[in-house]
Structures are given as C-alpha cells and as structure tokens.
Amino acid sequence: MxxxxxxxxxxxxxxxxxxxxxxxxxxxxxxxxxxxxxxxxxxxxxAAIKAQQLTATLPAGGGPLNLSIEVQGEPENSLVFSSLRSTAKLAAISLFDPLGSLVWRKTPAELGLTPQADAGRPELGDAIVLPAVRDAAPGRWRLQLEARAGAKGQVLLSYRVLPRxxxxxxxxxxxxxxxxxxxxxxxxxxxxxxxxxxxxxxxxxxxxxxxxxxxxxxxxxxxxxxxxxxxxxxxxxxxxxxxxxxxxxxxxxxxxxxxxxxxxxxxxxxxxxxxxxxxxAPKAALALSGLRLEQQAGAAGVCVRAVLFDFAVSVATAGNYACNISLVGPAGSRMVSASSMLAAGAGRISVRVGADKLAALGGPLTALARVGLIRFGPSEAGLVAELQEVALSAEQANELRAVYMAVCRP
The missing domain is CATH 2.60.40.1930 (Macroglobulin (MG2) domain)
Structure with missing residues (x-):
C-alpha cells in the first residue's frame, strides 16, 4: 500500500x-x-543512516558540559544536528573540531532559541537550533555547553553524519x-x-x-x-x-x-x-478486439459517420464502468468515452468516435495513446485497467485512413 x-x-x-x-x-x-x-x-x-542520541546532566558545580561527537567516513561529510533540548538555561554553546580548534561560540539567542513554553514537548526544555557543519573532518568533535549561574538540568541532542x-x-x-x-x-x-x-x-x-x-x-x-x-x-x-x-x-x-x-x-x-x-493481481483485463465503421449512404456515395472501437473486458465485480480513449494526432488531441453496466467476468464495451473528431486530429491514427477502464460506485471506484500506446493492426490502420477520405459532411 x-x-x-x-x-x-x-x-x-x-x-x-x-x-x-x-x-x-x-x-x-x-x-x-x-x-x-x-x-x-x-x-x-x-535513509539507513541512523541518528546518534546524546543525553547528559549539567554538572552540579556549574562547570561546562562537554559532549563527544564521533564523525566517521569521508572528509566531505556533513554533521547535522537536531534541535538541542535543555531544561537548564544555557549561557553559551561552543563547537570544537577534532584538533581542538574552536569552530564557533554563540549564545542560544544567536543560534535560534525557542523557549520551553513555546516548544513542542515542553517537558524537554528550551529548543536551540545548531547549524550543520559542512566538510566535517573525521574524528572526535566536542560540543561544550555553559549553563547560566545556578542553572541545572538535562540536555538531549541527536545528530547524523551524512554524505555530501x-x-x-x-x-x-x-x-x-x-x-x-x-x-x-x-x-x-x-x-x-x-x-x-x-x-x-x-x-x-x-x-x-x-x-x-x-x-x-x-x-x-x-x-x-x-x-x-x-x-x-x-x-x-x-x-x-x-x-x-x-x-x-x-x-x-x-x-x-x-x-x-x-x-x-x-x-x-x-x-x-x-x-x-x-x-x-489486476482488478480487470482490457484489450482492443476490433473496430467498426458506422456508414451512411447519400447522393455522393457512402460516407463514414463514426468509428466504433470495441474492447474485450473482464472485471471482477459487476457495476457501472466507463472506457476512455485518449487520441493524439499532429493537429491536437481528443478524449472520448462510453459507459456501460458490466456483469462480473468477460464482456465488451464499445466507444464511438465521430469521424469529424478523427479528421480534426490532422492525420490517420496508428495507435491509441491511452485507454482506461474506470469503475464507478460508492466503493472500489477508480481506474481498474489501463493500456498505453495501443498499436493498430495494418488492417485497422487502413480502415481509419479510409475514414479521412469519406467523412460525412453536414
């Protein structure tokens, strides 16, 4: 599903x-x-790269808390953090690379702070945005958290190391x-x-x-x-x-x-x-079984009023069905359809296309762009079978060529 x-x-x-x-x-x-x-x-x-989660308690003595972050893989990897959650009010956050060099040091407000009362799951504390690090060198990185005087609580952080x-x-x-x-x-x-x-x-x-x-x-x-x-x-x-x-x-x-x-x-x-x-398993079967010409005799001879495309169908459930045909030619496209009540099992449905509509496409058809069988009803409604680029046989293509020469005129 x-x-x-x-x-x-x-x-x-x-x-x-x-x-x-x-x-x-x-x-x-x-x-x-x-x-x-x-x-x-x-x-x-x-998708298979799992996030690493870190939880820790800020030291009771008020000193900084250092979180170790292991980065493995290629030098072009990115170190991506989730929001840092902290129940203690933090004064500053610093990130150090594997060589101990300071990458940045910022306050929660400078990084992007959502106060505990406004954050999702407020029991986790303030939410602080940490920027991703591009080209994170492999090794042990260090995130240092400095709490405000007298603040204490817990922090939660997850991170992923993603390829470039x-x-x-x-x-x-x-x-x-x-x-x-x-x-x-x-x-x-x-x-x-x-x-x-x-x-x-x-x-x-x-x-x-x-x-x-x-x-x-x-x-x-x-x-x-x-x-x-x-x-x-x-x-x-x-x-x-x-x-x-x-x-x-x-x-x-x-x-x-x-x-x-x-x-x-x-x-x-x-x-x-x-x-x-x-x-x-498919819900239905659909196949072009043939075509028929609807002709009319007149003073100028026999002309063609329409073409009927016949389709052999097989459906699992009886009901009201529609068959749609998408016709595409050099001068444009047309969609025609016909509906019919079908019994469960094998059956037939025919779609009538006016000869004038075929002529308006600008050239004889050699294929049907698309044919779809759709079921209507309060349940199990929708497309049940579809065909793409249904090729016509040489005999069928010749019959359609004759249509362009003998379209009934009003």
Missing part, C-alpha cells in the same frame, strides 16, 4: 478540473494533482489513499539529487541507473530516467528543477525491488537507494 512518507518540493500543477480529468486518475493526474493529493512511497541513499551527495526516489500514485499497486499499472518514479542538502538542478551527463528485480533477484526491467517527461497526451509531468522521471510497471503479482544507483562524480562512491514494492 502507498503511504505518504515524503512530500515533494514542488507541486505537480493545479487540478484542471472537469469530468475528463477525473476519469484519468493515473498518468495525466500526476501532472495535474497537487503533491498533497498524491500518494508516495519514498526512500533515499541516506544524496540520491532519493519517490514512487507516485494519484489514486485514492491506500491504493494498491496493481500488476500492469503504469507507475511514475521521481528521482532527485542533493549536494550538501541543496537540490541538484543539473545532473551529470549520465542519468542514474535503474533496475527492477523480482523476488528471485532476476532483472525484470531497466527503466529510463529523463528530464522534462510528458504524459501520452503531452502534459508536462513535473516542472521541478532537477527532478528526473522514470515510467515503468510491475508485470505480475508479487514482490519487487527497485534500485537506483548513481555516481555523482568520478571521485565519489556510487550511491544507492531502493524501494520494495508489492503488486496485487
């Missing part, structure tokens, strides 16, 4: 509104829905909260990079390597991450600077591991982030 663990830095555009958009709760909705409406499963290359670069990925679903990933469902992965916590807007020439493996460890797919990705109907998925988009699906029910790896520069170690995914 999807849980919101991570909120993207920029929204993916406002809702366009209207019936057509509400009938597309997947790819186009990613480009239309605000971040708060998207369900996300997220992870990063630093960070790779993160978020899997987005514009479905309803708690929506399961269905086998075959198109998914979007957003990749982001950070340098010292600042979002990267210019990746190196080589994009991150992605691999999708099944529960046996066998490679299933190698999705491609790209900037400026658009949906099949031409909508920009994200305008967030530096965000890369990859599209993929889980081919069958089961467990999968999606891994992203990237080397931010030649001298840096490759970073890796991964997501564990579970695909449920």
């Amino acid at each position: 999807f849980f919101a663990k991570h909120v993207s830095r920029r929204q993916f555009g406002p809702w366009a509104g209207g019936l057509a958009m509400t009938l597309w709760p997947r790819m186009d909705a990613f480009a239309q829905a605000p971040a708060s409406a998207q369900q996300q499963l997220a992870n990063s290359s630093t 670069f960070e790779l993160s990925l978020s899997l987005l679903s514009a479905g309803s909260s708690g929506a399961m990933i269905a086998a075959g469902e198109p998914l979007l992965l957003v990749l982001r990079g950070q340098d010292y916590g600042v979002p990267l807007t210019n990746w190196v020439a080589r994009a991150p390597q992605l691999s999708l493996r099944d529960s046996r460890g066998e490679l299933v797919a190698s999705p491609k991450a790209e900037a400026g990705a658009r949906t099949a109907t031409g909508i920009l998925i994200s305008d967030e600077p530096g965000a890369l988009i990859a599209r993929f699906s889980l081919p069958a029910a089961g467990e999968y591991r999606l891994t992203a790896q990237h080397q931010f520069r030649a001298t840096a170690k490759p970073l890796q982030a991964e997501l564990l995914l579970h695909a449920a």
Whole structure:
C-alpha cells in the first residue's frame, strides 16, 4: 500500500478540473494533482543512516558540559544536528573540531532559541537550533555547553553524519489513499539529487541507473530516467528543477525491488537507494478486439459517420464502468468515452468516435495513446485497467485512413 512518507518540493500543477480529468486518475493526474493529493512511497541513499542520541546532566558545580561527537567516513561529510533540548538555561554553546580548534561560540539567542513554553514537548526544555557543519573532518568533535549561574538540568541532542551527495526516489500514485499497486499499472518514479542538502538542478551527463528485480533477484526491467517527461497526451509531468522521471510497471503479482544507483562524480562512491514494492493481481483485463465503421449512404456515395472501437473486458465485480480513449494526432488531441453496466467476468464495451473528431486530429491514427477502464460506485471506484500506446493492426490502420477520405459532411 502507498503511504505518504515524503512530500515533494514542488507541486505537480493545479487540478484542471472537469469530468475528463477525473476519469484519468493515473498518468495525466500526476501532472495535474497537487503533491498533497498524491500518494508516495519514498526512500533515499541516506535513509539507513541512523541518528546518534546524546543525553547528559549539567554538572552540579556549574562547570561546562562537554559532549563527544564521533564523525566517521569521508572528509566531505556533513554533521547535522537536531534541535538541542535543555531544561537548564544555557549561557553559551561552543563547537570544537577534532584538533581542538574552536569552530564557533554563540549564545542560544544567536543560534535560534525557542523557549520551553513555546516548544513542542515542553517537558524537554528550551529548543536551540545548531547549524550543520559542512566538510566535517573525521574524528572526535566536542560540543561544550555553559549553563547560566545556578542553572541545572538535562540536555538531549541527536545528530547524523551524512554524505555530501544524496540520491532519493519517490514512487507516485494519484489514486485514492491506500491504493494498491496493481500488476500492469503504469507507475511514475521521481528521482532527485542533493549536494550538501541543496537540490541538484543539473545532473551529470549520465542519468542514474535503474533496475527492477523480482523476488528471485532476476532483472525484470531497466527503466529510463529523463528530464522534462510528458504524459501520452503531452502534459508536462513535473516542472521541478532537477527532478528526473522514470515510467515503468510491475508485470505480475508479487514482490519487487527497485534500485537506483548513481555516481555523482568520478571521485565519489556510487550511491544507492531502493524501494520494495508489492503488486496485487489486476482488478480487470482490457484489450482492443476490433473496430467498426458506422456508414451512411447519400447522393455522393457512402460516407463514414463514426468509428466504433470495441474492447474485450473482464472485471471482477459487476457495476457501472466507463472506457476512455485518449487520441493524439499532429493537429491536437481528443478524449472520448462510453459507459456501460458490466456483469462480473468477460464482456465488451464499445466507444464511438465521430469521424469529424478523427479528421480534426490532422492525420490517420496508428495507435491509441491511452485507454482506461474506470469503475464507478460508492466503493472500489477508480481506474481498474489501463493500456498505453495501443498499436493498430495494418488492417485497422487502413480502415481509419479510409475514414479521412469519406467523412460525412453536414
């Protein structure tokens, strides 16, 4: 199931509104829905780095309290603190590097003080912001706390040592909260990079390597991450600077591991982030079974009024369903739909497209950009099956070419 663990830095555009958009709760909705409406499963290359926690009591004699902080790893690491909490009023705080040199000495007010009464969990005392240290040298650092005269109490602090670069990925679903990933469902992965916590807007020439493996460890797919990705109907998925988009699906029910790896520069170690995914059995099946021409005889001969696209469907639950088709041509795009009451099991649904609408696209179609089957109802509502870039057979493509030559005129 999807849980919101991570909120993207920029929204993916406002809702366009209207019936057509509400009938597309997947790819186009990613480009239309605000971040708060998207369900996300997220992870990063630093997720496994645990915070180290320190607790201590200020000396009764009023002397300074020294906290030891161990920094390991690369010289370019960052030392990142949580807010320092103290039930004793502090006069000054100092940070010393492994060589004993003073890095800074400041008062709580200079650092950023939230008084105990205004802080979250006031029983922990005042909250004091400590600045991160970039390029923290490996070794034992020392944080020195000086209390005001006569003050006593306890302090609480946690810290993490983070690498300079960070790779993160978020899997987005514009479905309803708690929506399961269905086998075959198109998914979007957003990749982001950070340098010292600042979002990267210019990746190196080589994009991150992605691999999708099944529960046996066998490679299933190698999705491609790209900037400026658009949906099949031409909508920009994200305008967030530096965000890369990859599209993929889980081919069958089961467990999968999606891994992203990237080397931010030649001298840096490759970073890796991964997501564990579970695909449920698809809720429905959908396939193009054929097309039919709706013709009319007139004084000028036989002309075509419309084309009916027939789809074979199989649904698990009886109910009211709609089939949407997104048509894209050189001169524009169209969305058409038809609804029908379907019984559980195999059935058929047909979508009628006026010949004039096809002609307005500016050229014969060779594929349907997208087809979606949506279920309506108080429960289990939403997209149940979707097809991308449905290719037409040579015979079907020839039939559509004839439509452009024989559209019925008013």
